[in-house]
Amino acid sequence: MTERTQDEKYLKKRKAHSFALKALIWLCGILTVGILVYILLFILVRGIPNINMKFLFGQYDSETLSAFSSIIATIEIIVISLAAALPIGVFCAIYLTEYARRGNKAVKVIRLAVDTLAGIPSIVYGLFGMIFFVGILGFRTSVLSGICTVSIMILPVIISSSEEAIKAVPDMYREGSLGLGATRLRTVFKIVLPTAMPGILSGVILAIGRIVGESAALIFTSGTNVLKAPTLDLTASQRTLAIHMYMLAGEGLPHHRDMAFATGAILIIIVFAVNMAATKLASKIGREQ
Amino acid sequence: MVRSKITNTEHKINLYENVMQIVFFISALVSVMAVIAICLFLLLRGIPAIAEIGFMNFVFNEKWGPANVPASYGILSMIVGSMYVTAGAIVIGVPIGLLCAVFLAEFCPDNLYRIVKPAVNLLAGIPSIIYGFFGMEIVVPFVRESFGGNGFSILSASIILGIMILPTVISISESSIRAVPSSYAEGSLGLGATKEETVFRVVVPAAKSGVLTSIILGIGRAVGETMAVVMVAGNSVMPLNKIALLKPIRTLTTNIVTEMSYASGLHEASLIGTGVVLFVFIIILNTALSLLKSKSSRN
Numbered sequence: 001m002t003e004r005t006q007d008e009k010y011l012k013k014r015k016a017h018s019f020a021l022k023a024l025i026w027l028c029g030i031l032t033v034g035i036l037v038y039i040l041l042f043i044l045v046r047g048i049p050n051i052n053m054k055f056l057f058g059q060y061d062s063e064t065l066s067a068f069s070s071i072i073a074t075i076e077i078i079v080i081s082l083a084a085a086l087p088i089g090v091f092c093a094i095y096l097t098e099y100a101r102r103g104n105k106a107v108k109v110i111r112l113a114v115d116t117l118a119g120i121p122s123i124v125y126g127l128f129g130m131i132f133f134v135g136i137l138g139f140r141t142s143v144l145s146g147i148c149t150v151s152i153m154i155l156p157v158i159i160s161s162s163e164e165a166i167k168a169v170p171d172m173y174r175e176g177s178l179g180l181g182a183t184r185l186r187t188v189f190k191i192v193l194p195t196a197m198p199g200i201l202s203g204v205i206l207a208i209g210r211i212v213g214e215s216a217a218l219i220f221t222s223g224t225n226v227l228k229a230p231t232l233d234l235t236a237s238q239r240t241l242a243i244h245m246y247m248l249a250g251e252g253l254p255h256h257r258d259m260a261f262a263t264g265a266i267l268i269i270i271v272f273a274v275n276m277a278a279t280k281l282a283s284k285i286g287r288e289q
Numbered sequence: 290m291v292r293s294k295i296t297n298t299e300h301k302i303n304l305y306e307n308v309m310q311i312v313f314f315i316s317a318l319v320s321v322m323a324v325i326a327i328c329l330f331l332l333l334r335g336i337p338a339i340a341e342i343g344f345m346n347f348v349f350n351e352k353w354g355p356a357n358v359p360a361s362y363g364i365l366s367m368i369v370g371s372m373y374v375t376a377g378a379i380v381i382g383v384p385i386g387l388l389c390a391v392f393l394a395e396f397c398p399d400n401l402y403r404i405v406k407p408a409v410n411l412l413a414g415i416p417s418i419i420y421g422f423f424g425m426e427i428v429v430p431f432v433r434e435s436f437g438g439n440g441f442s443i444l445s446a447s448i449i450l451g452i453m454i455l456p457t458v459i460s461i462s463e464s465s466i467r468a469v470p471s472s473y474a475e476g477s478l479g480l481g482a483t484k485e486e487t488v489f490r491v492v493v494p495a496a497k498s499g500v501l502t503s504i505i506l507g508i509g510r511a512v513g514e515t516m517a518v519v520m521v522a523g524n525s526v527m528p529l530n531k532i533a534l535l536k537p538i539r540t541l542t543t544n545i546v547t548e549m550s551y552a553s554g555l556h557e558a559s560l561i562g563t564g565v566v567l568f569v570f571i572i573i574l575n576t577a578l579s580l581l582k583s584k585s586s587r588n
Contacts, residue, residue: 018485022396025485028385029392032459033408035452039415039423091316099313106317112579113321119575120327120568121513122417123542127564128327130549131334152323159320185306213416216515216542220549242418246516249422264419271414279407 040268047265050258059228065248065259067266072230073143073222073238078211080234081151082204089158090193090200096159097166098188118156122216125153129221144234146222153217154207161206165199166192202281209274212267215242241267328568335565338558347562353526353539355548355556362559364544364566366526370443371512371540371570373532374522377447378454378511383504385451386458387493390503393459394466395488413456421520424449429521438535441523446538449517454507461506465499466492498585502578509574513567515542541567 060066092110100107129149139145169192177187193200223237224247231238239247241263248260339347342362350363389409397405428448433440469492477487493500523537524547532538539547545560545567552560 014483014486018483021485021489025388025392025396028388029397029405031385032389032412032455033405035455036408036412036415039419042423042427043419088316088319091313092320095313095317099310100317106314110317110321113324115579116324116572116575117320119509119571119578121509121515121542121571123513123515123545124327124331124564124568124571127545127561128330131330131561132326136330152327155320155323183302183306185309209414213414213418215416215418216546219546224550242416245418245422246520249418249425249520260422264422267416267419271416272411275407275411275414279410 040272043261043264043268046258047261047263047268050262051265055259055262060226061228065256067241067244067259067263069227069230070239070241070244070263071266072232073146074212074240074242076143076232076234077147077150077218077222077240078208081147081154081211082207084147085151085154085158085207086204089155089203090162092155092159093162093166094188094192096163098184098192114156114159117152118160122153122214125149125217126220129217134221140235141221141223141225141237142235143222143238146218146240147234149217149221150211150214153214154210157207157210158200158203161203162196162200165196165203168199169195198281198284202278205274205278205281209271209278212240212270212274213242214240215246219243219246331561331565331568334558335562338555338562339565341555342559342562347559348566351529353544355552355559360555362555362562364541364559364563366529366532367539367541367544367563368566369529369532370522370527370538371542371567373443373538374446374450374518374540375508375511377443378450379504379508381447381451382454382507382511383458386455386503386507387462387500389455390459390462390466391488391493393463395484395492409456409459412452413460417453417514417516418520420449420453421517424517424521432535436535439523439537441521441537442535443522443532443538444534446518446522446540449521450511450514453514453517454510457507457510458503461503462496462500465496465502468499469495498581502581505574505578505581509571512570512574513542515546519543519546541570 054064055066056071057068058064058066060069092114096107096110126149129145133139133145133148134141139148173191173195174187177191178184182190218240222240222243224239224243225237226239226244226247227236245260245263245267248256248263251257347362347364348368349365350361351365352361352363353366354361393402393405393409424445428445429440429442431440432438432442432445432448436444473491473495474487477491478484482490518540519542522540522543524539524543525537526539526544527536541563544563549557549560
């Protein structure tokens, strides 16, 4: 009799313990989403009312604090660094998946290099860009130096997503193409790459997100300069949107602070759109297979 | 005649194949060359400065005063600072992240998963600058009002970094928890354990190498983070015996970013030297990571 009540007591204790754990787990799930919602709302609610046409497209002065030149510089950096890094990254992925033999030593070294690049902090990229592109190659503090630095930084993102996408293409497709007499190269370009395209694109989107939010790698390469009106001149030093926000936040004046919120809202809207697009693509790949 | 034409086009195709194969290989080598260039130029500029200051005088000296006469370039306080904020980030981020990963892998209903998972991804995509600004506007005043001090502190930096490493910890832990064979859990449940007991005594321990990987990646992110930390940490160089949770702190990364814009000569080189020390930390973490990877793949 006493044994049974003791057992029941023990069981009750265990149940209570489990319930507490379950509550804690749910709490952490809710907390994570809560933090995200808090950050998003905090920036958007204070930022969106401050976005106006003069801020987006006007000339920069102490009144408008226009982000126009930063927006154009950000777009320049995105487009050109992707144009440089995308072919290199995709070709690297093709080499790793389609051409390299298993256990090849070069592959090991390349993989190690890609992993290393992925782990290097932005500020170290910034230092390297400042030493190499700004200094040694003589590009000075310019959008061009920023582009070169960022191109290296996004390589690992593009390589790993392309590699995964290419690996996911069923061997059957390749065999079919080779069996019909197509060469290996033709098979890669006509069969493998088109099939892997959604995965490669999601890598591109992730890279865009990374560039938009980047600041530490660009502050010493493309610089903190702001122009009255934007220029497409790559040798000019221009700040990007993220650095625009950093500079405004650092001023400590109420008007600057409002405009920092506005810049933050623009950044969040872009990042949100980029993430939605990547998720959509990913779910599309999932459905096809 | 016809035959020679065919062999001709075959030759052309072969040539094209071979050329492209070389192009692919060279593209693959770009990453290797980039890593070599980064190491080389960082060391080339950083090592002479460290040598001139003296290694011990640089790494194990807590006095940082480039404007002093004579100038002193000790970064010990920043090394310790980086360790403190990283440890703080781990203390805050890992428990929440791990429990959230358990939530996603084991407890989250499907329709909720469709909201929570993208939310975690979005958290990973938010720029450092936004985290920093959020920290400056919300976390710093919160710390100031609840715990005293001026708010710019190790604690504020740890909270912000703790949030920033959440997505890394969550997504890698989640996938390693999902990779645990369901027979493990079934065995435990069959013996009468509750679901929660099963998760914490059987499933999570089986996923421990993945969880460890996520923690190391989180450490890497926290050590290297710059812009978010610079906005909330206060950036004063503290003597070692004055470092405290509610006092300002300067880390390796923020030392570079706060002074680089006006530094020159040995001062600038010593900041690059700071970058070299940071880089060494990252290399150590990367090595730990690849050791862990090869160990778990052998098992």
